[in-house]
Amino acid sequence: MAQHVPIRNRRWILANRPQTEIERDLLTFEDGPLPEPGEGEVLVRNIYLSIDPTHRIWMSDVDQYMEPVAIGDVMRGGTLGVVEVSRAKGLAVGDIVTGQGGWQDYAAVSGKALRRVEPGGLPLAAFMGPLGNIGATAYFGLFEVAKPRPGETVLVSAAAGAVGSLVGQMAKLMGCRVVGIAGSAEKCAWITNELGFDAAVNYRDADLVGAISAACPKGVDVYFDNVGGKILDAALTLININARIAVCGLISTYNEIEQGGGPAMFRNVLMKRARIEGFIVSDYWRRYPEAYAAIGAWLEKGLLKYRMDIRDGLENAPDILKLLFSGAHDGKLLVRVSAEPR
Amino acid sequence: MAQHVPIRNRRWILANRPQTEIERDLLTFEDGPLPEPGEGEVLVRNIYLSIDPTHRIWMSDVDQYMEPVAIGDVMRGGTLGVVEVSRAKGLAVGDIVTGQGGWQDYAAVSGKALRRVEPGGLPLAAFMGPLGNIGATAYFGLFEVAKPRPGETVLVSAAAGAVGSLVGQMAKLMGCRVVGIAGSAEKCAWITNELGFDAAVNYRDADLVGAISAACPKGVDVYFDNVGGKILDAALTLININARIAVCGLISTYNEIEQGGGPAMFRNVLMKRARIEGFIVSDYWRRYPEAYAAIGAWLEKGLLKYRMDIRDGLENAPDILKLLFSGAHDGKLLVRVSAEPR
Numbered sequence: 001m002a003q004h005v006p007i008r009n010r011r012w013i014l015a016n017r018p019q020t021e022i023e024r025d026l027l028t029f030e031d032g033p034l035p036e037p038g039e040g041e042v043l044v045r046n047i048y049l050s051i052d053p054t055h056r057i058w059m060s061d062v063d064q065y066m067e068p069v070a071i072g073d074v075m076r077g078g079t080l081g082v083v084e085v086s087r088a089k090g091l092a093v094g095d096i097v098t099g100q101g102g103w104q105d106y107a108a109v110s111g112k113a114l115r116r117v118e119p120g121g122l123p124l125a126a127f128m129g130p131l132g133n134i135g136a137t138a139y140f141g142l143f144e145v146a147k148p149r150p151g152e153t154v155l156v157s158a159a160a161g162a163v164g165s166l167v168g169q170m171a172k173l174m175g176c177r178v179v180g181i182a183g184s185a186e187k188c189a190w191i192t193n194e195l196g197f198d199a200a201v202n203y204r205d206a207d208l209v210g211a212i213s214a215a216c217p218k219g220v221d222v223y224f225d226n227v228g229g230k231i232l233d234a235a236l237t238l239i240n241i242n243a244r245i246a247v248c249g250l251i252s253t254y255n256e257i258e259q260g261g262g263p264a265m266f267r268n269v270l271m272k273r274a275r276i277e278g279f280i281v282s283d284y285w286r287r288y289p290e291a292y293a294a295i296g297a298w299l300e301k302g303l304l305k306y307r308m309d310i311r312d313g314l315e316n317a318p319d320i321l322k323l324l325f326s327g328a329h330d331g332k333l334l335v336r337v338s339a340e341p342r
Numbered sequence: 343m344a345q346h347v348p349i350r351n352r353r354w355i356l357a358n359r360p361q362t363e364i365e366r367d368l369l370t371f372e373d374g375p376l377p378e379p380g381e382g383e384v385l386v387r388n389i390y391l392s393i394d395p396t397h398r399i400w401m402s403d404v405d406q407y408m409e410p411v412a413i414g415d416v417m418r419g420g421t422l423g424v425v426e427v428s429r430a431k432g433l434a435v436g437d438i439v440t441g442q443g444g445w446q447d448y449a450a451v452s453g454k455a456l457r458r459v460e461p462g463g464l465p466l467a468a469f470m471g472p473l474g475n476i477g478a479t480a481y482f483g484l485f486e487v488a489k490p491r492p493g494e495t496v497l498v499s500a501a502a503g504a505v506g507s508l509v510g511q512m513a514k515l516m517g518c519r520v521v522g523i524a525g526s527a528e529k530c531a532w533i534t535n536e537l538g539f540d541a542a543v544n545y546r547d548a549d550l551v552g553a554i555s556a557a558c559p560k561g562v563d564v565y566f567d568n569v570g571g572k573i574l575d576a577a578l579t580l581i582n583i584n585a586r587i588a589v590c591g592l593i594s595t596y597n598e599i600e601q602g603g604g605p606a607m608f609r610n611v612l613m614k615r616a617r618i619e620g621f622i623v624s625d626y627w628r629r630y631p632e633a634y635a636a637i638g639a640w641l642e643k644g645l646l647k648y649r650m651d652i653r654d655g656l657e658n659a660p661d662i663l664k665l666l667f668s669g670a671h672d673g674k675l676l677v678r679v680s681a682e683p684r
Contacts, residue, residue, distance in 0.1 A: 065613045262604030270620035278612035
């Protein structure tokens with residue numbers, strides 16, 4: 001049994017707050033003791049660590065949607081792992097679970113805070129993508145917040161990203177015209193050729209407003225925003241009356257010195273009677289089964305495609321996080337912390 | 343009969359587009375011919391001209407919620423007047439009507455574009471205030487867009503203004519804690535002592551965020567925005583989770599060079615899962631009777647107070663419009679164009 005042998009628990013500790021970009025000295029990599037699961041808890045060996053833009057938010061101590069990670073604590077992060085010791089009802093050794101295992105090899109987590117996954121032939125990584133928080137984010141953000149109608153034009157930023165690629169495909173399934181914004185010719189080709197987006201715009205285009213306008217000849221009814229900043233501003237410039245803007249993320253602004261400035265075209269919220277609404281997927285957690293049922297059915301029929309970008313080694317996690325901010329990744333970014341069970 | 347004598351029709355013509363502040367040379371005052379009502383139209387003698395922040399928007403040729411006023415056209419404006427010649431079914435000479443009569447003595451207007459007013463003992467000016475667009479703006483903006491719940495904290499800017507003063511009183515009627523932001527000690531005293539607001543903040547306070555925070559110890563659930571800019575930013579800083587921001591106007595930004603910058607605290611839309619929604623009251627015109635029925639009943643019971651600031655002389659209209667931007671007015675601003683019928 002794992003707890004009887006001296007196993008080290010490598011972990012990333014938050015040592016400093018970021019000022020702008022994520023630098024290696026923000027986190028220190030250290031060996032800690034193997035966590036001891038208390039009553040109602042399990043010991044999980046982390047297999048995959050999810051790398052998400054929100055990690056940058058959690059590192060800061062500005063007002064945010066949950067408590068920032070405290071200096072000296074293990075860095076927070078979503079994980080998929082295998083139960084190695086169970087002191088929780090309903091969870092057995094060998095079960096595959098997802099939850100907040102953090103940036104470490106092992107975690108002691110309350111059984112109530114874990115979701116047991118039954119792979120059923122699907123790759124385990126899918127439960128960190130379309131069948132995990134990522135899928136729920138796309139589903140509730142699109143259907144509960146943005147609320148497009150068939151025939152409307154839906155614009156999505158970070159469209160080749162984990163959430164954006166699912167949002168665009170879901171909007172296509174319901175009959176919208178879907179335009180994606182991405183950061184390379186390869187990504188633009190992938191979303192149009194493989195995912196069925198109607199058009200793609202490379203945000204490095206000099207005339208962003210012109211390029212989006214050309215791709216959205218009837219204007220923008222829904223903008224699903226993952227990035228904020230200049231792209232949000234361009235979208236606001238092109239919205240139709242009664243447009244809806246779902247704010248899922250603002251990654252382009254996370255590295256800014258605090259309060260870097262809002263969208264210059266904010267006036268169009270008034271002129272176009274638009275709705276801008278932010279959301280945090282965990283607010284919908286009671287309804288995740290609904291999202292997973294729908295997404296599972298789409299996956300089974302081959303109607304949703306996704307790609308995972310799995311990088312090796314917990315020791316590389318900070319550098320892997322930085323990839324999110326340069327866009328030098330392809331699909332949902334995971335760190336492989338340990339091997340999948342045989 | 344009016345059309346048989348040579349009556350001059352004084353009118354303000356839009357001559358230039360404003361760059362920043364409204365200057366006198368934007369409009370030229372000239373005598374024109376008396377308009378000739380066509381079939382289905384009436385000739386209206388304007389009695390009151392409504393002076394509204396949106397006039398600044400209509401003068402610009404930026405993308406907006408309706409067509410800008412064309413250079414060379416009579417300046418657009420809401421009016422209350424008396425029918426002097428009728429070629430429209432259902433309207434008779436002597437009827438009091440409201441509509442878009444423009445910045446002039448007389449207008450020829452389609453009968454379908456006019457609302458006949460039956461004063462029933464109320465001052466005629468009330469139909470340019472709580473029983474006019476102003477009242478409908480407060481009513482639909484509060485109940486259909488902001489949607490406060492009893493017990494919530496509602497923050498209102500331009501709270502001593504035509505719309506803001508009604509919004510605050512309506513929110514009090516439904517059991518909210520109401521805090522108003524205004525621009526003078528006199529205005530702050532009026533909204534708390536006379537209108538029943540729970541607290542008032544003078545926006546000229548050096549620490550605006552601190553002052554609002556002190557007046558809203560439980561945070562801000564609803565912000566009804568008439569001004570935009572720094573006050574919107576302060577409100578965003580203090581919003582609670584699931585806050586709603588109804589954008590009725592952005593007067594603090596109308597004189598800016600185009601695209602002056604959006605709210606710096608925009609990130610809180612995401613962090614607080616907030617909804618920001620712009621609205622234009624004319625989108626609700628089919629439901630105006632519902633608003634007027636409710637407001638009429640509140641007025642009758644003495645539950646809504648308002649004040650009108652009526653200034654004499656069509657020739658002074660541009661200077662009167664400028665008062666809106668300095669706040670040197672008290673209540674709904676009207677120009678008295680001609681005398682009320684005896």
